[in-house]
Amino acid sequence: MSSLEEALRSKLPEFLGSKLAEALEKYGELILEDVEIEVDELELILRPGAVVPALKPPVEVKPLKLIETKFEKPKMEWTGKVVEVKLGATRSEGGTRDRVLVVGGETVPAFYAFAGSMSHPPVVAMDVFDMRIRLPKAIRVHFEDVMEDPAEWARRCVEKFGAEMINLHLVSTDPYIKDTPPSKAAKTVEEVLQAVKVPLCVGGSGDPVKDVEVFKKVADVAEGERIVINSLNLDMKLDDIGPYLKDKDCVVIAFTPMDLDKARELNRKLYDYLPKERIMMDTNTAGIGYGIEYGFTVMERARLAALMGDKELQHPIVAGVTNAWAAREAWIKMDPYWGPREIRGPIWETITGLVALLAGADYFMMMHPFSIKTLKEIIDYLSKSPFEVEETLPDWVSAKLG
Amino acid sequence: MAFAVRLVNLEVKPEKCTPLVEDPKYRKSYEKLKELLRPMVREIEVRSEKKTVVIGGEYVMFRHEMTYLNPPPIAIDVDDTMDKEELAKRIDIAENFRYEYIGRELTLDLIAVRSVSNDPEQFKKTVRFVSSNTSLPLVLCSLNPDVIKAGLAEVPGGRPLLYAATKDNWREMAEIAHKHDLPLVASSPGNLDMLMTLANTLEKYGLSDLALDPGTFAGSKGLSYTLNAFTMLRWRACNEDCRLAGYPLVGTPISVWSSMNGDKRAKAWWEAITAAMLITRYVDLLILHSIEGWVLLPLVILRFNIYTDPRKPVSVEPGLRIIGSPNENSPVMVTGNFALTYYIVTGDIEAGKVNCYLLVVDTEGLSVESAVPGRKFLPEKVAEVLESSGVAEKVKHRILIIPGKAARLAGDIEDATGWKVMVGPLDSKDIPKFMEERWRPEVIEELMRG
Numbered sequence: 001m002s003s004l005e006e007a008l009r010s011k012l013p014e015f016l017g018s019k020l021a022e023a024l025e026k027y028g029e030l031i032l033e034d035v036e037i038e039v040d041e042l043e044l045i046l047r048p049g050a051v052v053p054a055l056k057p058p059v060e061v062k063p064l065k066l067i068e069t070k071f072e073k074p075k076m077e078w079t080g081k082v083v084e085v086k087l088g089a090t091r092s093e094g095g096t097r098d099r100v101l102v103v104g105g106e107t108v109p110a111f112y113a114f115a116g117s118m119s120h121p122p123v124v125a126m127d128v129f130d131m132r133i134r135l136p137k138a139i140r141v142h143f144e145d146v147m148e149d150p151a152e153w154a155r156r157c158v159e160k161f162g163a164e165m166i167n168l169h170l171v172s173t174d175p176y177i178k179d180t181p182p183s184k185a186a187k188t189v190e191e192v193l194q195a196v197k198v199p200l201c202v203g204g205s206g207d208p209v210k211d212v213e214v215f216k217k218v219a220d221v222a223e224g225e226r227i228v229i230n231s232l233n234l235d236m237k238l239d240d241i242g243p244y245l246k247d248k249d250c251v252v253i254a255f256t257p258m259d260l261d262k263a264r265e266l267n268r269k270l271y272d273y274l275p276k277e278r279i280m281m282d283t284n285t286a287g288i289g290y291g292i293e294y295g296f297t298v299m300e301r302a303r304l305a306a307l308m309g310d311k312e313l314q315h316p317i318v319a320g321v322t323n324a325w326a327a328r329e330a331w332i333k334m335d336p337y338w339g340p341r342e343i344r345g346p347i348w349e350t351i352t353g354l355v356a357l358l359a360g361a362d363y364f365m366m367m368h369p370f371s372i373k374t375l376k377e378i379i380d381y382l383s384k385s386p387f388e389v390e391e392t393l394p395d396w397v398s399a400k401l402g
Numbered sequence: 403m404a405f406a407v408r409l410v411n412l413e414v415k416p417e418k419c420t421p422l423v424e425d426p427k428y429r430k431s432y433e434k435l436k437e438l439l440r441p442m443v444r445e446i447e448v449r450s451e452k453k454t455v456v457i458g459g460e461y462v463m464f465r466h467e468m469t470y471l472n473p474p475p476i477a478i479d480v481d482d483t484m485d486k487e488e489l490a491k492r493i494d495i496a497e498n499f500r501y502e503y504i505g506r507e508l509t510l511d512l513i514a515v516r517s518v519s520n521d522p523e524q525f526k527k528t529v530r531f532v533s534s535n536t537s538l539p540l541v542l543c544s545l546n547p548d549v550i551k552a553g554l555a556e557v558p559g560g561r562p563l564l565y566a567a568t569k570d571n572w573r574e575m576a577e578i579a580h581k582h583d584l585p586l587v588a589s590s591p592g593n594l595d596m597l598m599t600l601a602n603t604l605e606k607y608g609l610s611d612l613a614l615d616p617g618t619f620a621g622s623k624g625l626s627y628t629l630n631a632f633t634m635l636r637w638r639a640c641n642e643d644c645r646l647a648g649y650p651l652v653g654t655p656i657s658v659w660s661s662m663n664g665d666k667r668a669k670a671w672w673e674a675i676t677a678a679m680l681i682t683r684y685v686d687l688l689i690l691h692s693i694e695g696w697v698l699l700p701l702v703i704l705r706f707n708i709y710t711d712p713r714k715p716v717s718v719e720p721g722l723r724i725i726g727s728p729n730e731n732s733p734v735m736v737t738g739n740f741a742l743t744y745y746i747v748t749g750d751i752e753a754g755k756v757n758c759y760l761l762v763v764d765t766e767g768l769s770v771e772s773a774v775p776g777r778k779f780l781p782e783k784v785a786e787v788l789e790s791s792g793v794a795e796k797v798k799h800r801i802l803i804i805p806g807k808a809a810r811l812a813g814d815i816e817d818a819t820g821w822k823v824m825v826g827p828l829d830s831k832d833i834p835k836f837m838e839e840r841w842r843p844e845v846i847e848e849l850m851r852g
Contacts (some may be wrong), residue, residue: 062576062607066569069602069646071594074637114630176809206775233775257776284772288700289503290742291769293707296682297466304464326771328746328831329699339696347671351678351700358629358682378675381622386630393591393617393624394660397543397565400483400518401659401691402666 073114078307082106082314082362083277085251087123087165088199089226094249097225098197101164103280103362104316109303110360111382121379122357124364124372125165125201126157127322130180130188131172136331138345139367150188151195158196161369167201167230168192173214174205182210186217193222201228201253201365208235215241219248230318231255231282234266242273253318255282258291258298260305264312280363281315287324287352295319296359303360316362321375324352325367346370354378411713412439412461412471442640443686444649445472446585446611448512449561450539455511457563457585457613458650458686463640469711474681475511476701477541477689479656481518482528489528493536495693501702504716504745508702510538514565514656514689515553517544522552529553533560541565541689547574554582563587563687565652566615567604569596576607584611587652591617592624594631601646613687615652620676621662628676629683636684650686653677659691670697681705716741717767720783722791723748726757733758733841734793735803735826735833736784736815738765738773747830754834759796761787770805779808781818788819799846805830822849 082104089095105119132147142161146152150168157163170185172178189202202218204211215229229245231253232238245252254270256262263283270279283302285295299317306313324330330348331341338344349371353364357378366372408414416439417423422432445459455475462468478496480489493513501508515532517525525544533540533556540562542553550564566589567575579586586609588600597616604612616631617624632651638644655677659669674697677688681704692698710716717739725748737747739762751758763783765773773779784802788794800821804812806828816823827836 063603064573066572066599067603067606069595069598071598071634071647072638072644074634074642076637076641111626111629112633113626114634235775257772259776286769286772288707289703291707291740291772292704293465293710293712296708297712300464301466329703332831334695337695338699339694343667343671344696344699347674347696347700350675351704354675354678355682355704358679374671374675377622378625378679381625382629384622384626386626389592389617389619389624389627393619393657396654396657396660396691397516397545398518398520399660400481401479401656402669 076108076115078108078116080107080307080309080311080314082119082303082306082316083279084120085277085280085316086226087201087228087251087363089224089249093226094224095226096193096197097199099199100226101199106303106360106362107307109307110358113386118383120362121383122362122364123164124353124366124376124379125167126161126163126372127167127169127365127367128153128157128192129169129171130185131178133171135367136325136341136345138331138342139325142369151191154192154196158198161372163198163372165199165201166192166196167203167365169203169230170214170218171203171205173207173210175207175210177205179210182214182217185214186221189218189227190221193225199227200225201230203230208233208237212236212241216244219245219250222250223248225249226251228253228280232266232270234262234269238269238273242270246274246278251278251280253280253282254315256284258284258294260298260302260313263298263302264310267312267315276315279315280318281313282318282320285319285321285323285352285356285361287327287330288348288355289329290323290327292352292355296355299356299359299361317356317360318363318365319353319356319361320365321349321353321356321371322365322367324349346374350374357382409435409439412468415439441471442643442648443636443651444610444612446563446613446650447561448475448539448541448563448585450533450537450557451559452537453539455539460686461640463636463684465708465712469713470709472686473705473709474653474685474688476698476705477512477514477687478510478693479514479516479543479689479691480528480532481516482521482525483518484528486531489531490535492693493532496538497536499698499702501699503703503706504741506706508706510698510702512541512563512687513538514541514543517546517549517553520544520546520549522546522549525549526552526556529556533557539563543689545571547571547578550575550578554578554584561585563613565589565689567600569600572600572603576604576609579604579609579611580607585613586611587613587615588649589615589617589652591615592619592627594634598646601649605646613650613652614647615654618654618657618676618680619661620655620658620672624661625676625679629679632680632684651684652687652689653680653685654689655680656689656691670694673697674701677701678704681708718744718762720762720764720787722787722793723760723762725751725760726755728757728759728796730796730798731846732797733803733837734761734797734801735759736761736763736808737805737830738763738768738770738779740765740767740769740773743769747833750830750833754837756834756837759791759793761791761793761802763787770807774808774810779811781811781814784815785818788821799850801846801849824849 084105087101088097108116154166172180228251233255254266283298330345353375416435443458443460499510543565564586566587590596635647638647655673658673670692765778803826809825812823
């Protein structure tokens, strides 16, 4: 008796539902001899449809005319909904921002227009740093003269490049860099709030102890503006910073490094202190060639799980697309065939953003003006109805192409 | 047993089990097993005399449900009004494109020959030139059956893909495909009812190696259609067992060149983006016009990444690596075992002609950047690999150079290993410079003393 067969028989129904089990019944005499297998070793990934026999009918009469056939749209039901998170506060809400942006609210996977209506368009925010940092040349040329002045840098992003939001990164507070004191960092935040009127997101240095102190001071000076704090993680004293940020009306980004269980755990912990509609989550983003597939799959799984009802993952997703520039192909000088880095960098960032967009990201942190412009165009194109396309695709098959 | 496990994990096909195939008494079991393991998206083969390209053969909608299996081949187009010089240049790029990425060679796969002239003789000449100058399989592109027939005569011994059967030419195209047993694309841009109609009709005609082209529209008027069409077709195939949707999907970002405005660079830019979108969502074959490196490079790497098996981390074995010819005064460096990290770091060390001992720590296949905050770059693991490497007997000093991104762990690593730690550069490309500036007898001495 083949134990493979036994294993399949005993394990399949629970994995695959009744359909395959029935099909397997039909193949009752499936026998592999001299084979032993432990059930634990099986990673069963067969899908129900895989057992439907191929139809390659013997041709009796070749059809003389087209056999009219309808395409049926997929039927699907999603029961979960991503919470809507409001970013920024206008005067009427006690702040001084010129707009409030809303992210989240999805009830279907990203751009499944055929399955349901789309929610709020994703927000593309531009990164600003509180000190001169090393940036690839292709980015630096746009900000060279304002890199000592975060307020001017932010103004450049909004006025020249149309940033919808600013991500201010207080990297200088890092104890290993400049160890800027929290009060001084908060001053920078005030200056940026003065310089631009779009909603603001403020990031720390990544030091779990220092960040708590920095975030408190930042929340003090930005009270009422509904700023976004980037970010809280499992290494922080959440019982200290959580309630503080709640009282100051902040939104938080919950950061976990490409691990859904940790993402759930962190969100669960944050629920003790913050309302759900004040939490976005960053499951970590990597660029093309640098682990993009991990970030993509974690993000896609998070969103699908949320829509299937996993309440702990029903939060808007943040994508740090600027990470794309970590790929050396984005900035290093290469043989001329690969093109100038001034275009390799932006295409790297744009495609990294596009992949996150397709996985379900809602809030984008980006750097290169042309990548941002393109991603916004893509969002605009993908937000249009898919059903109003002209049937005649301009001919590429026989056209002379440039 | 190992074979059975690999079979169920779809790492090997039942055809590879010789007794099962050859012995008549297993015939029935073999057929059943084949049916049981049949992919949701049919797998078709396109061949030249030298090479075979596989299209489709997918089982799942989302890569985390198992893995995607066959990276979509990329075809570069040529047309029959190009002169020999231009043809040769494009063939050369399609044939010889190489990019070394984490120890793998990324390449292009096919050449699509289009008929712009609509003249069978001219097409024939071009196909002859192309097929005698490339080892890659071909896609023959024309909506004129006479042109296709003429081209076909010049691909002896190959199995090209025919593009395409439409609502207007389907009978003649079906006849050609049937007679020569060739794979055929059914094309119906913007109309999925007609696409299903064609697929159904061609099936009834006796064809089974089909591929579907729902049309690749780009820009403001069509990108949304394209994404939704590919997504719906794949959903129907994988989740609703719709046989007619279960054929490989053909994406033609090349259509950007005839449908969008702008200069060449703008078209190439949007062609890259449209192709990247389709690689992320379900395309099984791509036809491209751009031959620029900056368009193709992100696409071949993205394709490799998305088609990486998520069940297996891309990692290298932890342990000691000897780079160059180190001696007792050479540095001992530490890095993680994410394959990409490893290949970049060793590449940079080699390029800088630095002789050293490299300790590869088990970070569970994560990059240093993720492993440090994710607590996978552990001081105990560093100590473990240091111990087992025996490197202590090979060098006189007791200094470990750790990645700049692991600076935070310097103290803990010193505690766990008893060695001094020198924090290296943030990016491994700076290792040669770092060595020159920091790896000096006086610095080493001072560090060892302090």
